[in-house]
Amino acid sequence: MKKAGAEKKRARRSSAAVKGASGRDPATDISPKKQANKKDVFQLFAEKVRDHKDLVSRWAVLQETRVEYFRGKDFVSFLRNHPELKDILESDSHLEVEDIVNVLLSKNLLVRCDRVVKTVRPGKRKLSTWPAHLEIYPVSSYIVGSHFF
Known part of the structure; x- marks a missing residue:
């Protein structure tokens, strides 16, 4: 029953x-x-960075979803210009930018992406600075000045 x-x-x-x-x-x-x-200090750090107005970001399509992204080299210069944001990390505030990004990647607070179209369009001289379509990059480690997050 x-x-x-x-x-x-x-x-x-x-x-x-x-x-x-x-x-x-x-x-x-x-x-x-x-x-x-x-709450995880890296999550608080990621939220503060994302909400900060000085970090230049754009919108793109990632796997049929609109996402906001920023360039790796912009993130490096942003952290150099705003060292007070590192204080949120408390005991990890001494970490280098590469180490911070690698921790954010390992905690899935950032996703490393690359442009879908890697060839220059006919009649153009260079690739777009801010691509409209992104794909997830298979290797998730930070290299200075490359890729989008």
Whole structure:
């Protein structure tokens, strides 16, 4: 015989009560305020950088989705001009720009991209500075002055 809906809920609640309030382990139970304070410093750094008006960025299409992106060399000059943003990283504020980007890439806070069209259009002399279409670059490590993020 099948359990009624109320019995299923009761069974789920009783198993959750064993774990602790709201389904979390009581040994690692952290209040929401402490959890917000414990937020990853690299995530806070990435949000501050993304919202900063001095970092030049554009919109493009990445795998059928519109995304905002910036150039690698612009990011390097941006961090050199705004060293106060590194203070958000607390103990990691001494890291070089390459190391910061590699950590952001490893935590999937940045995605390394490259232009889809790599040939110059007829009648033009050089590639567009800000391509309209991007693709994910397979190797996710930072090289100074290259690629888009």
